[in-house]
Amino acid sequence: MEIDFIIGWIILAIVVVFITYLVLLCRSTIKLIDEKKLRSLREIMQELHNGR
Amino acid sequence: MEDKTLSSELSRELGLFPITMMGLGMMIGAGVFLGLGNSIFVAGPGGGILTFALNGVLAMFTAMAYAELSSAIPRAGGAYNYARLGFGRGTSFVAGWMEWFASSVAGSLYAVTFGIYIVRYLEGLGIMAYIPLSTTINEKIIAIMAASLFLYINYKGASETGKVGSFCTLGQTLFLIFIGLVGIFMALKDPSRLQNFKPFLPNGWSKLLVTMGFTYVAFEGFEVIAQTGDEAIDPRKNLPKAMFYSVYIVTITYIIVSFATIVAVKAGSPGINMPPWQWIGQFKERGFGEAIARLMPMGNLLLTLAVIFAATSALNATIYSATRASYALGRDHMLPKFFAKISKKRKTPWVALSITGGLIILVATVLPTMDVASSASIMFLLLFFMVNICVIKIRVNMADELTYGYVMPFFPLFPIIAIICQGILAVWLVHMSLIAWIIAPVWIFSGIAIYHFYSKSRVITSEGEIQILEEEKAPEGDEYKIMVSVANPQNALQMVRTTYMLCGAKKARVELLHMVPVPAQTPLTDLSHAEEYMMEGKEAIVETMLYLAPLFPLSTTVRYCRNIARGIISAIREKKTDMLIIGWHGRPKTYGFRFGSTVDPIIERAPCNVVILKDTGNRKFKNILVPIAGGPNGAFALEVASILAGKEDGKIVTLSVYNKERSFNLEEFINEQQDKLSISKERIHTKTIQETNIAKAIIEEGKNYDLIVLGYTQMPKIHQVTKASIPETVAQNCQTPLLIVKASGGLRSFIKRWI
Numbered sequence: 001m002e003i004d005f006i007i008g009w010i011i012l013a014i015v016v017v018f019i020t021y022l023v024l025l026c027r028s029t030i031k032l033i034d035e036k037k038l039r040s041l042r043e044i045m046q047e048l049h050n051g052r
Numbered sequence: 053m054e055d056k057t058l059s060s061e062l063s064r065e066l067g068l069f070p071i072t073m074m075g076l077g078m079m080i081g082a083g084v085f086l087g088l089g090n091s092i093f094v095a096g097p098g099g100g101i102l103t104f105a106l107n108g109v110l111a112m113f114t115a116m117a118y119a120e121l122s123s124a125i126p127r128a129g130g131a132y133n134y135a136r137l138g139f140g141r142g143t144s145f146v147a148g149w150m151e152w153f154a155s156s157v158a159g160s161l162y163a164v165t166f167g168i169y170i171v172r173y174l175e176g177l178g179i180m181a182y183i184p185l186s187t188t189i190n191e192k193i194i195a196i197m198a199a200s201l202f203l204y205i206n207y208k209g210a211s212e213t214g215k216v217g218s219f220c221t222l223g224q225t226l227f228l229i230f231i232g233l234v235g236i237f238m239a240l241k242d243p244s245r246l247q248n249f250k251p252f253l254p255n256g257w258s259k260l261l262v263t264m265g266f267t268y269v270a271f272e273g274f275e276v277i278a279q280t281g282d283e284a285i286d287p288r289k290n291l292p293k294a295m296f297y298s299v300y301i302v303t304i305t306y307i308i309v310s311f312a313t314i315v316a317v318k319a320g321s322p323g324i325n326m327p328p329w330q331w332i333g334q335f336k337e338r339g340f341g342e343a344i345a346r347l348m349p350m351g352n353l354l355l356t357l358a359v360i361f362a363a364t365s366a367l368n369a370t371i372y373s374a375t376r377a378s379y380a381l382g383r384d385h386m387l388p389k390f391f392a393k394i395s396k397k398r399k400t401p402w403v404a405l406s407i408t409g410g411l412i413i414l415v416a417t418v419l420p421t422m423d424v425a426s427s428a429s430i431m432f433l434l435l436f437f438m439v440n441i442c443v444i445k446i447r448v449n450m451a452d453e454l455t456y457g458y459v460m461p462f463f464p465l466f467p468i469i470a471i472i473c474q475g476i477l478a479v480w481l482v483h484m485s486l487i488a489w490i491i492a493p494v495w496i497f498s499g500i501a502i503y504h505f506y507s508k509s510r511v512i513t514s515e516g517e518i519q520i521l522e523e524e525k526a527p528e529g530d531e532y533k534i535m536v537s538v539a540n541p542q543n544a545l546q547m548v549r550t551t552y553m554l555c556g557a558k559k560a561r562v563e564l565l566h567m568v569p570v571p572a573q574t575p576l577t578d579l580s581h582a583e584e585y586m587m588e589g590k591e592a593i594v595e596t597m598l599y600l601a602p603l604f605p606l607s608t609t610v611r612y613c614r615n616i617a618r619g620i621i622s623a624i625r626e627k628k629t630d631m632l633i634i635g636w637h638g639r640p641k642t643y644g645f646r647f648g649s650t651v652d653p654i655i656e657r658a659p660c661n662v663v664i665l666k667d668t669g670n671r672k673f674k675n676i677l678v679p680i681a682g683g684p685n686g687a688f689a690l691e692v693a694s695i696l697a698g699k700e701d702g703k704i705v706t707l708s709v710y711n712k713e714r715s716f717n718l719e720e721f722i723n724e725q726q727d728k729l730s731i732s733k734e735r736i737h738t739k740t741i742q743e744t745n746i747a748k749a750i751i752e753e754g755k756n757y758d759l760i761v762l763g764y765t766q767m768p769k770i771h772q773v774t775k776a777s778i779p780e781t782v783a784q785n786c787q788t789p790l791l792i793v794k795a796s797g798g799l800r801s802f803i804k805r806w807i
Contacts, residue, residue, distance in 0.1 A: 034288075045459070
């Protein structure tokens with residue numbers, strides 16, 4: 001089995017999982033900021049720090 | 053009359069779905085149709101699919117930067133606005149100028165693609181035989197007609213733009229997903245087609261850099277989403293979401309379409325006398341179409357319809373984006389003011405739209421499209437490069453003054469990766485088009501020239517943020533300049549004595565400043581209520597002047613601003629102030645801040661010495677405690693304390709708190725600072741105590757003194773929210789009058805300014 005073939009498909013799988021994770025993570029951040037009416041960066045960082 | 057036209061605002065009508073579709077529409081344009089065949093030709097079958105997958109990750113990083121910035125600055129202008137806040141007007145003009153060109157030329161590319169596919173389809177039906185013009189002219193005519201149609205649709209208004217764009221985009225996306233699913237079905241039915249992926253990367257991994265650069269234009273939709281800031285409903289939430297959804301959908305779509313294209317051709321079938329990837333690659337731009345035509349019945353017809361959908365929606369989105377970019381330049385008088393004229397009937401920027409339309413049609417008609425499209429790719433890459441730098445700089449320098457709807461995770465890892473990768477891809481594009489590397493610098497340098505010879509002298513100086521109401525200047529000189537920020541008469545009187553002593557020691561010129569915050573909804577240029585806003589500040593200034601004016605050269609300023617901290621920092625820079633004196637009332641009112649939403653940004657970013665007074669009143673300070681742990685702020689604390697003690701014939705006690713982890717040589721430190729001090733060494737005493745809790749030790753010791761002078765401790769932002777610094781704890785808990793001081797300059801400040 002060609003090594004590039006294996007590495008390539010592994011990279012592809014990682015890419016799909018990674019961007020899905022990023023989208024879900026970003027979506028949850030937007031939701032948290034909106035629901036808790038957070039505004040300043042300090043408030044948001046504190047809330048994210050407490051929540052995660 | 054003209055001003056009334058300029059002050060009209062864009063209507064807010066676009067929800068999450070149309071914004072997402074606009075972004076998606078701008079991405080799924082000619083890029084994938086022309087780029088996929090070329091990618092397979094250059095990098096092989098694995099290269100074709102990995103190109104779009106890796107570009108998707110890179111685009112996601114840049115989308116995060118755009119999402120954070122657009123949620124904090126939801127205004128038309130996109131990268132132009134971010135560069136203005138991050139780097140100032142010169143860079144922002146160049147960003148807007150590049151954005152305008154890149155979007156316009158991308159629009160030309162889509163118009164021409166539309167023309168080419170329509171003509172080919174009509175040729176297939178035999179209709180073109182009746183028209184006595186060459187194919188090229190026919191393509192150009194149809195391109196101009198398509199561009200004109202979408203210019204008119206954009207003129208009609210944002211709502212119509214969104215509806216037409218959404219309809220076209222939905223159609224093309226569904227069709228591409230359908231192609232991808234057919235490809236997956238074919239591979240499952242006949243697994244031998246998976247052998248088409250061998251060899252996976254016949255020309256090596258390095259070829260991916262070439263193909264990624266060439267196809268990156270297929271991922272530039274977040275710029276158009278950012279442009280809808282003035283028209284989006286709930287932009288702080290919807291703009292970031294639209295960016296993530298559009299990049300995600302487009303990446304997955306491209307991956308499955310690439311897969312389907314490669315498995316569409318069965319090795320050994322009639323007419324295929326070479327490996328399938330080579331057969332597809334030999335057609336280059338047409339490779340995608342030739343492969344899909346073999347995948348399903350009526351593939352040619354369906355593909356033509358898909359390209360028509362894609363080209364029209366991308367054309368629509370690029371016209372929108374390019375128009376908004378030039379509108380923003382006109383709005384800020386960087387281009388002639390008529391660029392910002394808004395139609396009262398349609399509420400669209402009709403002049404910017406007309407000129408952008410002219411540029412699109414001119415480029416579509418005259419210039420070689422592929423080379424100019426490559427230069428558009430370079431400019432998008434450079435633009436995104438700049439946006440990623442902006443997101444770092446704005447987060448570091450201005451975070452306290454902005455309201456965020458989204459903040460990116462793992463900051464600043466993703467922007468740094470994006471900056472490096474986009475830089476490499478932009479440079480690598482030289483392998484695709486040398487002409488592009490000539491056109492792009494010419495356009496950028498012409499923008500720089502326009503800025504210096506036209507825009508710089510005409511730009512609006514108020515920046516929509518700060519407006520000087522009344523200013524009484526003192527004669528200019530080279531003396532030390534102290535700025536005193538007064539809020540109200542009571543606060544002003546509290547600061548008079550300390551100010552008087554510091555001014556006397558420095559032989560300073562005094563600038564009294566009062567900032568008037570005004571809500572964002574009220575234009576700063578509207579001075580009709582100026583007197584009402586100014587009343588309290590004027591009283592404060594008069595009170596202070598009574599004491600200081602006879603003794604020192606003195607000037608006064610009252611300013612409108614959106615944000616007090618930013619207004620004060622701006623005034624410090626403008627007036628080249630050496631020291632700022634500001635009062636602090638005690639505990640912060642705003643959750644998450646150390647000293648408050650005004651003091652925190654000032655003490656962290658003011659480019660001068662800062663002295664913050666708490667409960668100093670007009671007392672005499674004969675016994676002053678100076679806790680010291682070294683550093684420039686400790687030295688400045690000692691200097692300030694020596695000025696205050698010197699006037700009152702008082703004494704200073706320097707305090708070092710040591711524990712198992714740290715100890716400090718006070719005597720040595722005082723000797724090093726001796727030449728800056730206003731009192732003799734005999735009046736400076738040292739005291740060392742052992743205590744684990746440093747802040748508690750200072751508070752306890754401070755009870756025996758008239759005043760504590762404490763150097764500020766700078767901490768990374770993440771630490772600021774998780775634990776309190778020593779000055780913060782002391783300031784919030786001690787009952788003794790307190791001065792917190794911060795010295796200007798230093799290595800850290802230099803790095804922060806550079807970033």
